[in-house]
Amino acid sequence: MAADPIPSPHPPRSATDLFSDPLDSHPLWFKPDLFLSPDFDSDAYISELRTFVPFDTLRSELETHRASLNHELIDLINRDYADFVNLSTKLVDVDAAVVRIRAPLLELRQKIEGFRGSVEESLVALRNGLQQRSQAAAAREVLERLLDTFHVVSKVEKLIKELPSVPANLSNGDVNTAERNAMSNGPTENGTNLREDQSMLLERIASEMNRLKFYMAHAKNLPFIQNMEKRIQNASLLLDASLGHCFVDGLEHRDANAIYNCLRAYAAIDNTRSAEEIFRATIVAPLIEKVIPHGQPGVVAGASGDGLESDYEQIKQCIEKDCRFLLQISSTENSGLHVFDFLANSVLKEVLLAIQKRKPGAFSSGRPTEFLRNYKSSLDFLAHLEGYCPSRSAVTKFRSEAVYVEFMKQWNVGVYFSLRFQEIAGSLDSALTATSLVPVQTSGHGSPEDLTLKQSVSLLESLRSCWREDVLILSCADKFLRLSLQLLSRFSNWISSGMAARKKGNAGSNSGCEWAISAAPDDFVFIIHDINLLAAEVSGDYLQDVIRLLSPCSADILTLVKQSILQSGKSLNDLAPLAASAIIEALVDKAVEDLRQVKGITATYRMTNKPIPVRHSPYVSGVLRPLKVFLEGERAITYLTKETRNELLLGAATEITGRYYELAADLVSVARKTESSLQRIRQGAQRRAGASSDTSDHGTVSTDKICMQLFLDIQASIFSLFFDVSF
Incomplete structure (x- = not known):
């Protein structure tokens, strides 16, 4: 019989009360789902929250969550109370069942541990076998490389020994003239064939030497290789010497095939500098010596003979005649000879050395005219050399060479x-x-x-x-x-x-x-x-x-x-308005000197019986005279446009009018103040003397005369401005 359910300590209520938040409401930073994670770490959780949540707030939220969990547990018990009570009656003889299950589990664990040990032993043995196999393969590779190295060295030495058997010096005088004339095909043809054979053999030797360098780079620390270094060095020296002689012979006789094979040999052993230096010393240097010979001792640097324009023209002709054949060979498409740069490291280098030693004053910027002439001639010469480059990439390579950079540094354009x-x-x-x-x-x-x-x-x-x-x-x-x-x-x-x-x-x-x-x-x-x-x-x-x-x-x-x-x-x-303002200011200053005569009008009509004026004052004719003289002068008419003269006229007239207005206004104001003062004095005197009130007012009459005179002067000034000065 099921027991009665335990009454809940809290009355049931909905998830949201009328006057409070839901029971399961939490701040955004509090996530209860994290507690159910298998890798939940309380210390890490608190350390993360403490950076932005106070401990008191965190403690309060945890207490609230614990109370909520307790409330849910009680609700769960009340809901399934009958099952909860019957649970104790079903848990009978649990210990015996645990004992029965433990024995087979222990046996299974022992079998798994034994199998794991055997697998680990097999894995260790397999790894050791693979390591031994790898070591054996590496040792075999080293042994094969050593054997290849030995075979290559022996082959190179054998091929080098075959070189003297080819009479490469046939054309250099080792065979007398009579023997050469007795040949059926002529000495030139036979000599060419012998040079070509020797160059082909040298190219083959260079190819083997290239293989030898590769082997040495990967096994240079082995004792076997170290013991063979002397043989390798001797072979390399013999190859360089024989290749140099063959290359020089080919250059002297312009044997294109021999030169081509020699260049391929130099490229194979990565010794392009030697070929470039041989060409510079054998062909280029004598040509430059003829164009720019050694100067006489005691010649002062910077003399008039430092011009380079004519020298460059002769050098261009020499390059076209004596160097073009090699440049064409080295630029042969898909030949692999693009690694050579005879233009920079042979031609330009020799030209630079010749100028530095024999014409150092050509680089001197102390004489700007000669310096610029030589600089432009040099740029033209470089552009001529770039014309021999077969492609744009070749031009870029030519400009990036150290000799080219050094040549440009000589010209201190700064x-x-x-x-x-x-x-x-x-x-x-x-x-x-x-x-x-x-x-x-x-x-x-x-x-x-x-x-x-x-x-x-x-x-x-x-x-x-x-x-x-x-x-x-x-x-x-x-x-x-x-x-x-x-x-x-x-x-x-x-x-x-x-x-x-x-x-x-x-x-x-x-x-x-x-x-x-x-x-x-x-x-x-x-x-x-x-x-x-x-x-x-x-x-x-x-x-x-x-x-x-x-x-x-x-x-x-x-x-x-x-x-x-x-x-x-x-x-x-x-800036033009500034100069115009200076002109206007000077003309106005001259006009103001005559305008100051306006003050004499007061003395003319104050307390006098002069009649009302009928013509302008004499000073009027001189006010605009400086302006008129200036605008009608030869300079103004010749060098100033009509618009500029009108602007000057307008500016000066405006300024003079303003000055005249200030003087006239001040004159009238003073006259009226004086008139008012005199009027009060007369009236007081009349009242004291009992004089009749019909006495004439001379002050008023004099002020009117002053204003009339100013009016006539203004009319005359306007007439003079529009008819005598304006255009």
């Missing part, structure tokens, strides 16, 4: 540019340090299309010098471009600083601005004219010339160059 910089920039700087503007001396009247100041002419000449053919080095184009921009900036700063100093009226604080202080308005006409011409030239023909010279560059670089030059041209254009 020092050359420094000298040109001092020359070009110094010329402009000396012109700009003059204390006054220096007009260009012309035989007759100047042309509006020509520059008028030596400073401007010097700037344009300096800019053009940067890109002259006898100055520019294309590899330094970026430096010459920067120099051009610096020249324009220096000229712009010279003008802007001068204008600023003139405005302040003190040039002592800024040397080089004296010209602006002493310059007359007519001198600034030259400034405006030259600025406009220079800006048009820089943004026009000058820019096109620079872009043409830099045409090999990419489109992005050309765009940046164009933008930088146009920006400098714009900076020049921005």
